[in-house]
Amino acid sequence: MSGLHGIDGDIRAALEGVSVPAYVIDTTGVIRWVNDAGKRLVGDVRGRQFTSVVAPEETRRAREHFAGKIAGTRKVTDAPVVLVGADGDRLSVEISSVPLLDGHRIVGVFGQLADVDDAPAPPIPPNLTPRQAEVLHLLQRGRSTHQIAEELHLSAETVRNHVRYLLRALGVNTRLEAVAASRGELLVR
Amino acid sequence: MPRTTNLARQLEALGGEVHGALEEVSVPMYVLDRAGKIRWLNDAAQALMPEATGKKFTEILAPDQVHPARRHFALRMLDRERFTDHETVLQTSDGGRHGIEISSVPLRKGQRIVGVFGVITAQRAAPTRRTPSVPAAALTPRQHEVLHLLGTGRTTQQMADQMSLSPETVRNHVRGVLVELGAQSRLEAVLIAHRQGLLEWPGELAD
Numbered sequence: 381m382s383g384l385h386g387i388d389g390d391i392r393a394a395l396e397g398v399s400v401p402a403y404v405i406d407t408t409g410v411i412r413w414v415n416d417a418g419k420r421l422v423g424d425v426r427g428r429q430f431t432s433v434v435a436p437e438e439t440r441r442a443r444e445h446f447a448g449k450i451a452g453t454r455k456v457t458d459a460p461v462v463l464v465g466a467d468g469d470r471l472s473v474e475i476s477s478v479p480l481l482d483g484h485r486i487v488g489v490f491g492q493l494a495d496v497d498d499a500p501a502p503p504i505p506p507n508l509t510p511r512q513a514e515v516l517h518l519l520q521r522g523r524s525t526h527q528i529a530e531e532l533h534l535s536a537e538t539v540r541n542h543v544r545y546l547l548r549a550l551g552v553n554t555r556l557e558a559v560a561a562s563r564g565e566l567l568v569r
Numbered sequence: 570m571p572r573t574t575n576l577a578r579q580l581e582a583l584g585g586e587v588h589g590a591l592e593e594v595s596v597p598m599y600v601l602d603r604a605g606k607i608r609w610l611n612d613a614a615q616a617l618m619p620e621a622t623g624k625k626f627t628e629i630l631a632p633d634q635v636h637p638a639r640r641h642f643a644l645r646m647l648d649r650e651r652f653t654d655h656e657t658v659l660q661t662s663d664g665g666r667h668g669i670e671i672s673s674v675p676l677r678k679g680q681r682i683v684g685v686f687g688v689i690t691a692q693r694a695a696p697t698r699r700t701p702s703v704p705a706a707a708l709t710p711r712q713h714e715v716l717h718l719l720g721t722g723r724t725t726q727q728m729a730d731q732m733s734l735s736p737e738t739v740r741n742h743v744r745g746v747l748v749e750l751g752a753q754s755r756l757e758a759v760l761i762a763h764r765q766g767l768l769e770w771p772g773e774l775a776d
Binding site: 389392404478555 | 576579582583590592688722753
């Protein structure tokens with residue numbers, strides 16, 4: 381569809397001004413552009429690797445998504461991500477990103493933050509493995525086993541295994557308890 | 570270098586083209602012309618507002634929203650609107666109401682304002698009014714109690730013990746809570762309740 385091409389106005393300038401954070405990353409993973417809303421959220425991170433803005437336990441998954449888009453195997457990615465904010469806060473956001481094209485050639489990634497959670501993302505307990513941390517983060521977003529399996533490219537059974545060990549590591553019996561515990565809720569046992 | 574040329578310059582440097590990306594990204598976006606006609610919707614916006622392209626934006630709003638929306642639009646065209654963000658309510662084809670939050674800016678050609686570019690930043694499923702008493706009203710006192718216990722991570726058995734009910738009765742209350750909140754799981758119910766302000770994490774109270 382070429383609808384936007386018929387519009388007589390500067391869409392790119394408008395994108396600078398809306399309060400929805402947006403960014404462009406080049407094929408080497410360097411952040412090339414961030415709009416003002418994005419700068420308010422994570423600071424002026426132009427020139428940095430995008431992974432430097434992503435929480436440590438999420439960088440592997442973020443890299444996979446990015447690689448898939450640069451390779452052309454993934455078109456639209458809608459994913460929850462924890463970002464590191466300008467003042468070091470952990471920000472829970474939903475990102476929608478797509479390849480940036482020059483004709484048919486992929487020259488980077490364009491992304492927008494579909495949702496920014498008002499509450500900071502809870503810290504990940506230090507005794508979890510990176511996979512368990514990823515699984516916990518998705519549970520915190522209310523994702524089901526199948527949704528987690530899809531997101532992490534794992535089988536449902538593997539996800540269940542990670543959940544089992546996650547619960548054990550947190551010393552809880554249910555997923556709900558795990559989320560409550562990670563939010564700092566005191567459990568009455 | 571004027572700030573507004575930033576994206577244009579970067580796209581030039583990369584050889585990229587942002588229009589295609591905007592069509593596909595799953596954040597709903599729209600363009601209105603000076604007459605208030607909807608000139609463009611990306612795929613995500615079309616899913617939200619089917620067959621709205623070509624209509625006046627006032628035709629897809631709930632009747633009580635038309636007046637304030639017209640005012641925003643008029644100020645925007647005069648370049649006198651200071652705020653980018655506001656809330657409104659769409660009217661769906663079956664007469665339902667769909668609350669949305671919008672961030673919009675003037676669309677310019679040179680110095681001239683030729684329309685509005687907007688992004689839908691949030692959608693609220695059942696909304697319209699957000700007085701604190703309304704959301705909780707649909708839950709019975711028992712369901713409310715169950716919801717709060719769920720929020721602390723308690724199991725069916727623990728809730729049954731605490732409320733002096735049978736586990737089966739607790740399950741019934743939980744089912745009612747899930748239906749009322751439109752949740753698929755207990756975990757989702759707690760997260761939805763939290764988002765709607767029905768539950769607060771103690772950590773937030775402490776802050």
